[in-house]
Amino acid sequence: MKKQTGVKVVIIGIILVCLVLGYFYYLSNKKSKQDSGDGVKISEAQELLLRNLDKNYPPTPREVVKYFCEIAQCLYGGDYTEEEFTDLAMQVRKLYDEELLANNTEKQYIENLKWDTNKFLEEGVVISSFAPASSVDVESFTQDGYSWAQMRCTFTLRKGTKLASSKEIFLLRKDAQGHWKIYGWTMEEEEQ
Numbered sequence: 125m126k127k128q129t130g131v132k133v134v135i136i137g138i139i140l141v142c143l144v145l146g147y148f149y150y151l152s153n154k155k156s157k158q159d160s161g162d163g164v165k166i167s168e169a170q171e172l173l174l175r176n177l178d179k180n181y182p183p184t185p186r187e188v189v190k191y192f193c194e195i196a197q198c199l200y201g202g203d204y205t206e207e208e209f210t211d212l213a214m215q216v217r218k219l220y221d222e223e224l225l226a227n228n229t230e231k232q233y234i235e236n237l238k239w240d241t242n243k244f245l246e247e248g249v250v251i252s253s254f255a256p257a258s259s260v261d262v263e264s265f266t267q268d269g270y271s272w273a274q275m276r277c278t279f280t281l282r283k284g285t286k287l288a289s290s291k292e293i294f295l296l297r298k299d300a301q302g303h304w305k306i307y308g309w310t311m312e313e314e315e316q
Contacts, residue, residue, distance in 0.1 A: 169204040173211050177218045185273035185296045185304045186259050192219050192294075192306060193254040193277060199237070202245045213237050221297050221305035252282040271298040276312060 166174075172195055182188045195216050198204065204212065213234050217225060228236065244250070256277045263274045272295065279290045291312035296304045 167203065167208075168198050168201075169208040169212060172198055173208065173215060175215075177215065181303050182219075184259065185262050185264075185275055185294075186256050188219055188296060188304045188306065189256045189275060189277055189294050190254075192216065193251075193256065193279070196279075197251040197254060199241050200244045200249075200251045202241070202250075209238070209241075210234060219306050221299070221307040224306065224308055247283065249281055249283045251279055252287070253280045254278065255280075272296065272307075273298075273304060 175191070182191050195212055199209070199212055199216075214230070216237075217230070217233065254277060257275045261275060265272050265274075274293060274295050277292050277294060279292065281288045281290060292309050293312050294309045295307045297307045299305050
C-alpha cells in the first residue's frame, strides 16, 4: 500500500511540474509573438494623421476640441518629422472655421506655429495632459443664424518637474455641412 501511495504522489508531482512548465512555455511564446510585431509600429504623429477628416469628422464640439488637443500635445512635444509637422498643421486647419482660416495663409500659419512650438521646446515646456469639459458642460446657443458651442479645456503644462495649468475657452460654430469648427479660443481669466 505504501508503495502504491508513493507512486501516486510521484505521478501527481510529475503531472503538476509538466503543467507548470507547459504554462510557462505558453506565456513565453505568447509574449514573443506579440513582440515580433506582425504590424508596423507607428508614431503618435502618424496615428493622428491617419484620421480622415473628410470621411470621419468629429461629431460633437467636445470631440473636435479633444482631437485639436491631441494634435497640439503632439506638436508641442516635438516628436515628429518636418513633413509630419506640416501635415499635422494642415490637419489642425481642417478643424478651424473659415473666418479663423482667413486670418493667416497656410504658410503664415505654419511659420507661426513652428515659432511657437520651438519656443515651447527651447524652454522645455510640454503639454503633459489636457481635459476637455464633459459633453454636458458644453454651452450651446444660436446667434446670427448660426449654431454655436462654447466649452472649456484645461491643459496641464510641465517644465521639468513643475506643473502649471492653462484654462482655455473654445468657441465653435457649425458650418454648412453640419461640422463643428473652431472659431477661436481664449485663455480663461482667473476669478479673484
